[in-house]
Amino acid sequence: MSANSTALRRKRAATAGFHLSAGTLALLWLLPIALVVVTSLRSFDDIAANGLGGLPRSFTLDNFRQAWVDGGQQRALINSLIVTVPCVLVTLALAAMAAFALSRYELPLRRSLLLLMLGGNLLPPQILLIPVSKLSELIGVYDTLPALIGVQIGFGVGFYVFVLHGFMRAIPAEIQQAAVVDGAGPWQIFWRVILPLTRPALAALSALSFTWIFNDLLWAITVLRSDTKMPITAALIGLQGQYVSQWNVIAAGSVIAAAPTVAVFLRFQRHFVAGLNLGAVK
Missing domain, CATH: 1.20.5 (Single alpha-helices involved in coiled-coils or other helix-helix interfaces)
Incomplete structure (x- = not known):
């Protein structure tokens, strides 16, 4: 005892x-x-009198109005959503189809293709900044949002194919064989059988890709030049230059910039955790 x-x-x-x-x-x-x-939420006078670490003596929402309207956060947030939402949808759609073909069918050189996609993601993006910038100028899409969308899709699809390939490959072959016996074609097998089983992985990658693309700064300042086309991360740097000593406005802009990614993560949290757990046991 x-x-x-x-x-x-x-x-x-x-x-x-x-x-x-x-x-x-x-x-x-x-x-x-x-x-x-x-x-x-504090006023400038409160911060000036009591310091950033002092107890707040006032609360106001005017900081968000200044960051949203005067600081250009509204336009920047729209630009970020215009870039992020199509990138997530197109990248995951292309990656899912490519992973389905590479994982469920005996294609020639499929291992080499997977290694090539993975190797592309291992390259430091800094060494590609000048080539990407010059290529966008030659194509005639420099300083446009489609250029940023194309760059994000091109550099993201390889990693997503590699991840989804592991999930789809672990699906038992008997499920696909049963669908073939029932008369299903490749597109029906992909859309009605494989894709629903890959939903946890797609949800996890959706949350991750939204966060990565929405918070990206490097590629935005590489292929964009006009302030009116900058996403919210680049606009936040401009906000710091516009309101040098007004930390309350800068903090409000940071909260606005972080709100969409937090909302997406909370929305897909259950699927995100399920996807991580599923990947861990495989």
Whole structure:
């Protein structure tokens, strides 16, 4: 009985220590976010009088209006959505079809194609900035949103094919054979059989790709030049130059820039976790 009591106390102490450590790490991670949110709601006079680390004495939503209207965040957010939404849909559609063909059919050089796609994602993007910029100028699409869309699709589809190939390849072949016996063609097998089974992976990749593309800055400043066409990440840098000392407006712009990705993650959180768990056991 004494040994059992000692073991129980050790287990409880270990559990309490784990929760305490996890809670402390969570607080440390959330502290900067909370500081930005609180700063975005404070007036400039309050911050000037009490400092960024002081207790807030006033709350206002005028900072969001300044960032949204005067700072150009509204136009920048629309540009980001114009780029991000088509990129996510087109990239995942192309990747799903390519992964289906490479995983379910004996195609020649399919391993080489997969390695080529994976190798393209291992290249540092910095060495491709000048070639991509010059190529967009030669094609005549430089400083246009379609150029940014094309770059995001081109550099994203290889990684998504590699991930989806692993999920689709693990689907039992008997399911596809049964569909063939029932008279289903390749398109019907892909659309009605394989694609629904890949929904957790597609949901996880949708959340990841939306976050990556929406938060991208490197390719935006590479193929775009006009301020009216910049996405919200580039506009946030311009906001910092426009409101140099008004940290409340800059914080409000940061909250606006982060809101869409947070909303997407919360919407796909269940599928995202399921996709990660499914990938872990495979």
